[in-house]
Amino acid sequence: MFQTIKEIIVASGSPRRQQFFSNLGISFEVLNVQKNELYQAQEKAIPIQGILEAYDKEERPHSGESPEVYAKRIAVKKGFEALCFLAMRQGDKHFSFAFEKRDRLQELSFPTEKFFFTSSLQNKEKSIIVTADTVVCLENEILGKPKSEQDALLMLQKLRGKIHAVITAVSFMDCAANTCYVFSDKTDVTFMAWADDILLSYVKTGECLDKAGAYGISGTGSFLARSVQGNLDTVIGLPVAKCVEFLLWNKAIAVL
DSSP states (O other): OEEEOSEEEEOOOOHHHHHHHHHTTOOOEEEETTTTEEEETTTSOOOSOOGGGGGGSOOOOOTTOOHHHHHHHHHHHHHHHHHHHHHHHTTOTTOOEEEEEEEEEOSSSSOEEEEEEEEOOOSOTTEEEEEEEEEEEETTEEEOOOSSHHHHHHHHHHHTTSEEEEEEEEEEEETTTTEEEEEEEEEEEEEOOOOHHHHHHHHTTSGGGGSGGGOOTTTGGGGGEEEEESOHHHHHTOOHHHHHHHHHHTTSEEEO
């Protein structure tokens, strides 16, 4: 139902995030550094590894940093890592970028920050680079990806029978305008109070080991949740409605 106007690059190895764009019929490429290529999303399977392995190296929050601010910072960081990689592919060994100022965008139905930057990147003037980061937090404690099965079980034990928040931040790097836009969305998830043997059985499936909070709500882990208050897409990894609103506003896509 959409016509793709600008070149959209999804800088994520997450098949779930890629699927959101495919479901809407939006044309895009996937930036995958593992093989130093831009793949057409519909042509090849994309390995899990992301930009310069940044997605596999989880950075911890700064002291006093809220989960929302942390998720936004990481989403923007991923965007600039993608920008740096595109510059490297062009042979620019002296690529540079610098922030000029930060501001608030008032024209969308949700709060959005924008950063102006300077960049030496060439030949990507019509590109929109999309990156995202999802965090699971219990009160103010951020639960990242588990380091082991035991770690995963401990996370699930913390979450059971409780309400926790899932925040997904999205960054859109507009290379033509030298502008980065970032926003976030939050959904509350209530877990069932499952017994240890059930949680351990889920851990043994291996699904939880690459998931923030040690569960995947779009997979086998869907049984863990009693209820979801908010946007399910945010829990899966991308607030689709906000992304579509932004892309239409940005004129990156248009209605057919």
